[in-house]
Amino acid sequence: MDFKDTPEEAQFREEARAWLTDNVPTEAEMEGLDFMERAKLWQKSKYEAGWACLRWPKKYGCKEATAIEQVIWNQEEAKFSNLPLGVFGIGQGMAAPTLMTWASDEVTDRFIPRLASGEDVWCQLFSEPAGGSDLAALRTKCERDGDDWVINGQKIWTSGAHYSDWGILVTRSDPSVPKHKGLTYFFLDMKSPGVEIKPIKQISGDANFNEVYFTDVRIPDSQRLGEVGQGWQVSITTLMNERASIGGGSSPVRFSSLFELAQKVNIDGKPAIEDSSVRAKLADWYCQESGLKYTGYRSMTALSQGAVPGPENSIGKLVGAPKTQDMASFAMDLLEMSGAVWDPEFAPEAGLFQQAFMGAPGGRIAGGTDEIMANIIAERVLGLPQEPRLDKGIPFSEVPTGS
């Protein structure tokens, strides 16, 4: 048991690190570029050198690398803090595998290289206001009209809709059959007439998501993926490729930030870190963070040995999200009467704790609520049975909706 790479992994890491050292642009080189321009510049540079989308087939100009090589690349790339990452995540992580599985060669030959090189940005149009955890309860309608389909409805929680070129979209083609059987899947040009995008303001003040409205939007039938009515199976391909998060993900508030805060503020005239109730709380959070970290190491070891990341990785979000909320809340308690003050010049770490507190409710919901994460562990890791399903086998239009 050790923390070392295998010889092959070490060599790969060395190559990656060398290329990154030589090629990561300096701040000067990116001066004047906005976030999207920087992201595209960097993606293109990687693509041209063969370092983009490492695991994709060689025919698209990629390396066909292993899963652990991808992890190693990510680790090394993450060491350069000025790189604008994330913009291509949905396109490369979800849309591309779906296209590779379900689209014609013509489509993949056209789109996959553009996805790899960062020429196109994609978004995912699945969630709906009435859906939530029950994703397949979506209502956005598609109706056939000649060679086109006409789309009407509303999607929600669409990250990056406003800067995306293309989108993947699931719609309901037949409400008279059971929920999962009446769906049809498309990709569409986000600049199509009738697509309207509105940002959603969150309580944290951020607006990371959008609502997307469809009014008589036309999509050519050639942009359908899978058969009519087969949309759920296509969606499964997309969802299975939702990037398995290894380890705990990154939380804005960590043990170390609280530990430092507790050294700085006083309780009854002594540093809070000397107070044993503070120590007990910090110890528990340390144990959780450390447990997630080494769970991640174990997952990486499995990956290194060729395993596929499974539902057990839900643990990171299930533990991490409420922990962030409670830690942020506790940090504000340590500040006592000044805890609620969010002015960055007054609040410690420029308001990190207040910001994290306001962002945490979203963290416990977006990407699967705490409750859904617990269900996933119960059902898919422990093998416990599903809840009784009252919507099974009945026409979607007859499933109770409360409205």
Next chain:
Amino acid sequence: MDFKDTPEEAQFREEARAWLTDNVPTEAEMEGLDFMERAKLWQKSKYEAGWACLRWPKKYGCKEATAIEQVIWNQEEAKFSNLPLGVFGIGQGMAAPTLMTWASDEVTDRFIPRLASGEDVWCQLFSEPAGGSDLAALRTKCERDGDDWVINGQKIWTSGAHYSDWGILVTRSDPSVPKHKGLTYFFLDMKSPGVEIKPIKQISGDANFNEVYFTDVRIPDSQRLGEVGQGWQVSITTLMNERASIGGGSSPVRFSSLFELAQKVNIDGKPAIEDSSVRAKLADWYCQESGLKYTGYRSMTALSQGAVPGPENSIGKLVGAPKTQDMASFAMDLLEMSGAVWDPEFAPEAGLFQQAFMGAPGGRIAGGTDEIMANIIAERVLGLPQEPRLDKGIPFSEVPTGS
């Protein structure tokens, strides 16, 4: 807002207190008597003076008192610590109201006065091994044979079965109809041939409950309560009369016991009570205890104003039972390496904490699990819907049982 009795209540309390002071037997008067003899002696004494079963009708020799008068009596009686109470609880609290509602005058005239005077002890034969929280899933069979019914099956968790004269019993008369419709209710002589009683040893070492086996036990049809197939409705009468617990009930481990312990043992050379993590834990338990206490006061006020105690009183058990477990566990932690030692001459308070720790798992289950208590609050207090019921409307014999 105050804690005072109304003038009527105060007068009643005064009368009760005066009678108790004059009539509670001294230890000397009870010397040589066993627990049951003491209980019967005291019950008879109360009955003869009209202080037994206060709320029952005058025709049975009782006072027809109000609910709040009953509470006042209980408070005053509880001040005499040497009184052997509890033996008659099931008979007077559950069997008697059921008889009064469902039995003939002949039966009530015969049994109710004996219940009030403590001549007869009753037990309740409802729970079964396969039942648990799903009480109506009981399987003990009754079959008609001439003027009798023949009972075969097994009951469990029967308190006091071994010293009871009579029992109330629910059985299944027809497994071919839905669960709640095929039950029939009886009372029976616990000395009937074919009744076998085995104590159940608990992990605490106590044996407060029994298994009761029925092998061809004969019950005359005259001891049936309600119609054949009406057993569930009769059971509801019994269950509605399960004594509504006002307030938190009594826990073997209270704030005060932990507070005293924390004054006595050291952490790093100083009394544990000076340690702020100990203080934080104790404060939370204090708040829970105090919250339960004053919730009880509010319930008593409602009672005093004529309200009927409702499902909101489940809060006492839901909060109290896990609290006892965690407090007992924490007390052992305060003792550190000696925490597990249960020898009464060495362990503080003669092993109270260890005993409470081993009794607590039963406290979280008997009389309704934590989960059932939470369901009761969710459904009956907050009005949230039941879970989907897969056993509704189908023959009992076809309900999946896993075996």
Next chain:
Amino acid sequence: MNFEFNEDQNLLREQAQGFLADNCPPAAVRAVLDGDAEYDADLWQKIVEMGYTATVIPEEFGGLGLSYLELSVIAEELGRVAAPVPFSSSVYLATEAILMAGSQEQKEAWLPKLAAGEAIGTFALSEGHGRATAEELQTSVSDGALTGTKIPVADGGIANVAVVVASNGLYLVDLDGAGAERESVRTLDFARGHSRIDFNGAPAEALGDPSDGWALTQKLLDRAAVLFAWEQVGGAQASLEMAKEYALGRYAFGRPIASYQAIKHKLADMYVKNTLARSNCYFGAWALDTDAAELPIAAATARVSSTQAFYYASKENIQTHGGMGFTWEFDCQFYYRRAKLLSVNLGSESMWQSRLITAVEQSNAA
């Protein structure tokens, strides 16, 4: 046993609910949250007209001379609607301090104004991060002039008078007078203004004996804690009701999410915490009203359990709402922000846990 509000008090509650439904709908809270105002001045004026600011002030000082039970009812109802007004600062703290420690002259000078809404009061203790102690306070008065900086001061931007805890006593300072400079600071509850106040020789009158300053402050905190706790319980209850309403109407997999045990037990937990907190608040109200020896215990108990209940209910209300819960558009945020604000405004949960055990120790020793 008569441990309940009486008929008049219940009538007052009904009246307050009607009044606030009309005058403090969610849109009113949102207007302050979204805008630049430090409070809802119209609502405040109406609250004054209803006499709520005058509740416990004796008639001789222009008040209604009602009891703390009436004030508890109002506090709970204001908490239920997350009212964007300086009621806690002005009534639970400033008014209380003057009632508790003011001279006849001070009472005559300020109580009628506070009752009639001609003045808004506030309380200034914190001087920065961490748990304040008497020894660490930098603010001090010399020759009747106050010097030092207080931050944050709740409603400090709109208050006319402040009760200031200085290192050498408890003082009354006219904020409209000379020597008090205020600068607005933003908290996470945008519906309640807070300020930094720099005192540069502001004229200050001692409240009570200056050598009792810290002891008086502790007593004031106990008294205010009960009323804060009622406001917190009101917010916790509103959060539970919102969550319940939403869970009953929101369907997933063909049935209301309120029928899933994960949600049912979450709401049952809220109910349990809220009920225990409320019952502790009853005891707090009784102790406050009767000035009982149990007040320190009762106040801390009410405060700790209400703080915990409101935090839990406000965050799990958002969670029950799923995606909509963390949008700006929904009102769940009112309570989540307010829960945290109220919990630190009068000292943290762990400060009050510690006070509770201290109070138990003192009560045992007495």
Next chain:
Amino acid sequence: MNFEFNEDQNLLREQAQGFLADNCPPAAVRAVLDGDAEYDADLWQKIVEMGYTATVIPEEFGGLGLSYLELSVIAEELGRVAAPVPFSSSVYLATEAILMAGSQEQKEAWLPKLAAGEAIGTFALSEGHGRATAEELQTSVSDGALTGTKIPVADGGIANVAVVVASNGLYLVDLDGAGAERESVRTLDFARGHSRIDFNGAPAEALGDPSDGWALTQKLLDRAAVLFAWEQVGGAQASLEMAKEYALGRYAFGRPIASYQAIKHKLADMYVKNTLARSNCYFGAWALDTDAAELPIAAATARVSSTQAFYYASKENIQTHGGMGFTWEFDCQFYYRRAKLLSVNLGSESMWQSRLITAVEQSNAA
């Protein structure tokens, strides 16, 4: 990244599982629980024959010279079956102390015996209630003779040699020699014997420099904590598996109770706590095996999370079993008793929380 047990270690685990399934079925635990014996002597003899007691002892002292990873595997498997044997006392504590601080002579005298099961070892620190400090210890050695009382001493009734923490050093005492009187004390885990030992001038040999006694004790606690944690994780895992098995087979209202979210989420919580604890134990095993500077942090982290995981899993396993769970007849009790015993046997959760933060502080300062 190679953060996993290797093939040989996995083979060892399989072998241990097979061996314990045959030789430590629930009936074996129950026999000790119900009877008067302090341990299962037959099982112990077989464990010795399997070489488990010899695992990390170097070959020169009659051991197998394997690593702490192998010992971790064995610890987890013993925990999984709640084995009624003095393995933790003899191997994690006594053997470890001699390996860590013993002279060549002491090693030669005791390690071969401990490896071959000719001697059982134990560790004696506690002298009564509360958290022991160096200053409070009454037991002391003078002129090579130990005087004082230790209570409780795990497996003290059957041990042949004790590592004793005295106020003036860490000592090795032959319990079969003169001056050590033992009296059995009952703990809540009837499957593990404990004793009070009165030392009246018992001959005692210093382990290491007596002036380092307390520091050596702390290091020993760190080393043992990792192995205790593995045993705890094994028990926690067994509790989860029992609960899952029962919930799948037990029906209520026409469906398995495992299909109710109240049960599903309870088991998911167990899984989460167990997984975090296990991952921390991996790090602990690595730190122990490499004698890394991180050991104090790794040990405390493993210990705190395993203690919490085992308490939770063992109590909620009973809860999942409903009425049957708290009967003597069912085996849930093995883990509930053992969880508490192991958690206090090496110092409480809160002691280890405190050690963890101290270790972080020391690591930051270094």
